[in-house]
Amino acid sequence: MDDRPAYDRLNAIYDRFQADLDPLAWAEYIHQLHLEQRLPHTNQGEGGRPLLLDLGCGTGRMTAGFVPLGYDIIGVDISPLMLEQAMFNLSEAGIKPLLLLQDMCEFELYGTVDLITCLLDTVNHIIDIDRLRKFFAHCATYLHPGGVLIFDLATEFHFAEVLGNAEFFEISDDYALLWQNAYFPETTLSRSEITLFEATEDGLYVREDVTIKERYYSLEQISNLLTEAGFIDLTIHGDVGISGAPELAASLDRAADLRILRSSETAINPKTTAVSENIGGTERVFFVARSGKPIPDSECISE
Numbered sequence: 178m179d180d181r182p183a184y185d186r187l188n189a190i191y192d193r194f195q196a197d198l199d200p201l202a203w204a205e206y207i208h209q210l211h212l213e214q215r216l217p218h219t220n221q222g223e224g225g226r227p228l229l230l231d232l233g234c235g236t237g238r239m240t241a242g243f244v245p246l247g248y249d250i251i252g253v254d255i256s257p258l259m260l261e262q263a264m265f266n267l268s269e270a271g272i273k274p275l276l277l278l279q280d281m282c283e284f285e286l287y288g289t290v291d292l293i294t295c296l297l298d299t300v301n302h303i304i305d306i307d308r309l310r311k312f313f314a315h316c317a318t319y320l321h322p323g324g325v326l327i328f329d330l331a332t333e334f335h336f337a338e339v340l341g342n343a344e345f346f347e348i349s350d351d352y353a354l355l356w357q358n359a360y361f362p363e364t365t366l367s368r369s370e371i372t373l374f375e376a377t378e379d380g381l382y383v384r385e386d387v388t389i390k391e392r393y394y395s396l397e398q399i400s401n402l403l404t405e406a407g408f409i410d411l412t413i414h415g416d417v418g419i420s421g422a423p424e425l426a427a428s429l430d431r432a433a434d435l436r437i438l439r440s441s442e443t444a445i446n447p448k449t450t451a452v453s454e455n456i457g458g459t460e461r462v463f464f465v466a467r468s469g470k471p472i473p474d475s476e477c478i479s480e
Contacts, residue, residue, distance in 0.1 A: 187373065187387060203296065204242030207327050210465050211292050214410060216323035216472060222249030227291040230319065232281040232312075233299035237263030241270050248292070250274040253284050282312045289321035295328035298335075298461070301391040304366065306402075309394070313406035322470035326408065327463065333393045335460040336360045336367040351376040365393040399464060408466035415459050 211227075222228035226249050231240045234252030236259055243250060250267075252274050254260050260276050267274050277284065281295070282303060293316050303309045316326050337360050345356040353374040360367045369389040374382040396413060403411055 187371070187385070198239070200239045200242030201245070202242075203239055204246055207294060207296075207463075208243070208246045210327055210414070210463065211325050214325045214412070214465050214467050215291070216467070221289055221291050221321055229292045229294060230286070230290040232284070232293060232295040232316075233297075233302070234263055234276070235259050235297075237267045237274070237276075239296055240274070241267055241272060243294075244270070244272050251286070251290065252276045253279050253281050255280050282308045282315065284315055284319075286319050289319055289324065291321055291324045293320060293324070293326045293328075295326075298329060298331040298391065300328050301331045301367075301393070302389070304390050304392040306398075310402055310405070313402050313408070317406045317408060317468065320468040320470070322468055322472040324468045326403075326466050326468075329461050329463045330394065330399060331391065331461055332459055333365070333395075334458055336365075336391070336393045337362060338458075339460060340367060340369075353382075367391045367393070396462070403464070403466050407469040409469045410467045412465045414463040414465065 226247050228251065229243055229248040230251045230253065231243075232253050234240045234254050235256075237252060240250055240252050240263070250272065252260070252263055254263070254276075255278070257278055260278055263274075263276055279285070281299075300309070300312070303312055313326075320326060340358045340360060342359050344358070347354045347356075355372045357370045358367065359370075367390070369387075369391075371387040371389065373385040373387065375385065376382055400411060400413075
């Protein structure tokens with residue numbers, strides 16, 4: 178049995194699946210959400226820069242988009258080969274990040290950060306709700322007072338309708354990939370059986386078989402868990418074209434263009450406030466939540 182993390186076996190071609198994503202557009206969008214939600218306080222990065230923790234950073238391609246916006250970067254991933262690729266990618270771009278080989282549900286840092294991100298439906302890969310609870314608790318622990326957690330979540334429409342029980346394939350000169358998906362609505366689990374044939378220099382192919390499991394979580398489930406972990410001021414935003422990036426560029430400076438599905442002035446109380454699940458054909462939603470820790474008077478700054 179191969180006990181390597183699933184994405185260890187896909188690291189060589191992983192970025193090709195994200196070729197249509199613009200890391201700079203993603204970073205700019207998330208930066209705007211961060212500015213809208215954060216409370217003014219002294220930043221934790223070197224030279225007063227904001228410090229960002231990217232959980233499940235993978236190859237670092239998306240992480241790199243935040244550097245031009247002034248963030249110092251910490252990346253966490255459970256895959257050694259993904260982190261190796263991330264170090265190469267970021268170093269090639271002149272970036273010197275701190276990369277940590279850790280389980281994102283049990284990570285440890287030496288201090289707190291200003292922004293935590295977890296992108297590309299990485300949260301859906303946490304299929305055990307107790308581990309998801311632990312994930313949010315760790316995020317709450319390592320966010321500085323006034324800091325913000327931002328992550329995206331794949332919707333039921335994505336799992337049931339877009340992936341569903343379909344089969345996909347992709348063939349190029351140097352690899353062939355077969356993907357068989359199955360969605361189980363009774364458990365909200367999605368299972369992807371992936372077979373990769375990768376060409377070698379001697380003209381042969383190396384076969385890798387990978388199983389990836391994800392789980393659909395309702396907006397209410399996630400909202401409740403965030404509240405339980407001590408987060409406040411939760412907002413949920415629809416996918417406003419960020420996947421393809423071009424539609425997003427023209428709307429980044431207009432907060433009104435963000436389709437807010439649910440917003441609260443304080444922590445959501447699930448007993449009194451229902452969270453709308455009416456998101457239609459949206460494949461992805463973004464959660465933004467702020468740390469409930471009070472900011473020490475010594476760190477408060479005026480904007």
